[in-house]
Amino acid sequence: MTCEHLVCANCAGPVNEGRCPVCRASRERIHREGGISVPPVVLAALVTLIVIAAVVAQRLAG
Known part of the structure; x- marks a missing residue:
């Protein structure tokens, strides 16, 4: 999650601007806990590619 669209x-005010102490605390918490955010579509595409690679490898080996 990012704080770009949070009010x-x-x-x-926008949380990413940090206008008040509450904004700044929320922004810091989000950045501290956030980590890397990967959209679900990218994860689904990655899983699909791994499955395709496994099927191709199995056909080539067998």
Whole structure:
């Protein structure tokens, strides 16, 4: 998750701007816990490619 589209309930400003202490704390928490965010479509494509590679490898070996 990113804080680009979040609105602060305390000051009604964008969280990524960090206008108030609540915004800054939320932004820091999101960045600390966020890690790498991968869209589900990319994960599905990666799984599909791995399955295709496994099938091709099995046919070539057998």
